[in-house]
Amino acid sequence: MAARIQVTFDAASPPTLGRFWAQVLGYVEDAPPPPFSTWDEALDAMGVPVEQRDSAYAVVDPDGAGPRLWFQKVPEEKSGKNRVHLDVTVRPDLPREERPDAVRARASELEGLGARRLYEKEELGSFWVTMQDPEGNEFCVQ
Incomplete structure (x- = not known):
């Protein structure tokens, strides 16, 4: 079985950076898990406080061919050149x-x-x- 790839970005603002990359690549926001129709519903059910809902964001290839991109909030700024791009x-x-x-x-x-x-x-x-x-x-x- 082939491995699935997810590319993870550290970010100051995961939703903002995720939307940028979605536009660049023609990706869409990852859908909330079933049975939820919105992320707010899912996050409410998971007990995630409103002030923490910008801590992660994911976008996916609508055709399912490309890797999922995951954006996670980190406190530090980018400090050097990327080793992977x-x-x-x-x-x-x-x-x-x-x-x-x-x-x-x-x-x-x-x-x-x-x-x-x-x-x-x-x-x-x-x-x-x-x-x-x-x-x-x-x-x-x-």
Whole structure:
């Protein structure tokens, strides 16, 4: 049986960062567990106080193909460069000569969502833009 992957992010604001990544990847908020129709109902039943309901957030691929992304609240700020990061691929079928313009266009869209562009790089026939999400986590658009 293949292992399922969940990618976990430490965050100052899990719902905010989770919504950013949902927009980037076309993901949706993870559904509450049955039999609950809303997260507030589920969290009420679990006894989670209202002031703690922003301590975690999850988004999922609506097609079920990609990993679940889990965002957990932590008290400390990000302190260094990521050792692992996500790569967001822009249309893998694009010819090599069209890729830089498409990658730059997608990077500009993500800046509109709150990402920050760090630098562009072309190496060994590949082109990518390294960016940071709203909480400073690095990722690449390729």
